[in-house]
Amino acid sequence: MRKRWPFRLLLDSDGWSGDPNAADKKKAIEIWSLYSYNLHKATFQGLQNLPARKGKRNFIIGRGSFTGAQRFAGLWTGDNDSSWEFFNISVAQVLALGLAGVTIAGADVGGFEPIEGQQWADPELLIRWYCAYSLLPWFRNHYSAKKDKKLFQEPYAYRELQDKPDWQNVPEKDHNMYYSVLPVCRYMVQLRYSLLQLLYDAMFENMISGLPIARSMIITDPLDASLYQANQAYTRSQYLVRNDLLVAPALFKQSENSLRDSVPDRTRDDKDAPPNQITINVYPGKNNTYDMYLDDGVSRESAPGSAYLSSLSAGPQGLVDAYSGDTEANSIFRHVKFEQTTTRQFAKDQLRDTRCLTVSTPWAKYTDEQVKKDVGPEYRIVFWHSSKWPSAEMDLSAVIVNANPEVRHESDNALRATVVWVPVDANVNATIEVSYPVSYH
Structure with missing residues (x-):
């Protein structure tokens, strides 16, 4: 059996000497979580000051934590x-x-x-x-x-x-x-x-x-009232990676569980979609944006600093905090934005859906040469089309608008897909339109 400090044991509070009301001693139960906090903080600062780690990121994981410790370490x-x-x-x-x-x-x-x-x-x-x-x-x-x-x-x-x-x-x-x-x-x-x-x-x-990496659905779908009622049980087992990929694991033995899931309204649910084997897949659905970040994966100077943060638009509260707190953060990364919109209109006596994807690079302090070294000369974008329409009736076409002439594309009716290759160069702001007729079966 493991021995622990008694709850009432008085320990040095390690309080600020300038606080006249600070107690010299406090009960262990009041401050013992601060031990792990200060351990993580000291480890973080110690690694920062090692000559061999100068300018490098450090990864620390601990099994104790306290409010604010996430600035220094992860937690298992x-x-x-x-x-x-x-x-x-x-x-x-x-x-x-x-x-x-x-x-x-x-x-x-x-x-x-x-x-x-x-x-x-x-x-x-x-x-x-x-x-x-x-x-x-x-x-x-x-x-x-x-x-x-x-x-x-x-x-x-x-x-x-x-x-x-x-x-x-x-x-x-x-x-x-x-x-x-x-x-x-x-x-x-x-x-x-x-x-x-x-x-x-x-x-x-x-x-x-500050948003989590693995997100509870009450973050990604805050207006879905069912998550607080009929579907509340799913909020403890399902999660989304960012806002883009729903993970719905089975947490019981196969003999004891019949897996069901709760799919958010805006999440694509098409069991006929081919495997996700390529870089960027764009599926039918509601208008959406995706932000991709590329950097060297090692240096601390690639972290978002004040220069980048001050360039962002005001958030819901109307404020942008341009102070990153990291003096070595120098925003040496690339921010690539993909934005898809879908419109439906009559054209040539025919009802058609047009999906428009805009590829832009709002921030490019990570150079073209560095990006090409990491990911190659092109982004490969695949538009998957809904399985509702038989391939024989699909007359796919891709129209490249305001794009670098090096942008190329091809369509495959059998796979219900249009593939577009966009150069990674920061000055390429490509708008890609994919249009096809609407029919109902």
């Missing part, structure tokens, strides 16, 4: 165990922390401690945990491998178990579940890597707006 939720009960609350923990301003957060995937009678996590539990956590900010498989704890928790070890004596203790009905751990977990990790730009954009935006 401490030692959990490999139980469905811990897993069931783990997504809600991260969403709640995001609402409180702690946006880099997560739990030990798979559980840290074993539950009684087990030497490794249940294979279905590990699969579910990877599925739920692969797009949360802090994603780490972490467990106790000490004596009398767990033998393993790496996904590949579940397949290797069949070659070891312990395999004979695995019921035959569970064999397929053990075989499934490696391919499913590998897929979820690969999915995360394929969407790193989305996660990076969300993290970058967090420095500007």
